[in-house]
Amino acid sequence: DGGITQSPKYLFRKEGQNVTLSCEQNLNHDAMYWYRQDPGQGLRLIYYSQIVNDFQKGDIAEGYSVSREKKESFPLTVTSAQKNPTAFYLCASDAGGTGELFFGEGSRLTVL
């Protein structure tokens, strides 16, 4: 079945360490997105990519970086510059035309 796979599901890191969250899709979608979710704040857009080798900052890009070397993959790196990285991270892809998003199962990052 087609879908979006995020890994790891749970991740712990120490302050000052970078961590990379994986997102892979086999839906053949061009656009991919990363969201951050905090309790009571809904989903906030970190980065998005509408085509391979191109990406744009979302509303809260500071302290994060991404790459889009392959259509299927859109990894997110949470850098040590991110002041409050503990959150639930969601990856999504876009079928195109309507804005409808398909989501992965999410990755929960906890910084100790």
Next chain:
Amino acid sequence: AQSVTQLDSQVPVFEEAPVELRCNYSSSVSVYLFWYVQYPNQGLQLLLKYLSGSTLVKGINGFEAEFNKSQTSFHLRKPSVHISDTAEYFCAVSYNTDKLIFGTGTRLQVFP
């Protein structure tokens, strides 16, 4: 700026009672509307969507929503809820096929 408002952060309801989750969006000539559901520690799953045509949209799990252009609303309803409907529900809007804008979510808590 374009926006989506979910007026209720939490909605408690007893099992088998009807429920309505409210969603309003800022006015625009062309919108696509979505409701997503999120169970704990999972990604978002599409409940239903309005793209065009009939203003009453039926989705999965017995949910339905009505697009009201004059009131710029897209409220979600279910005539009889189950314990298993306990989850967070997000309204989202795409303006002119641009990327989705999410509301802050409504937590539906169903009690026996």
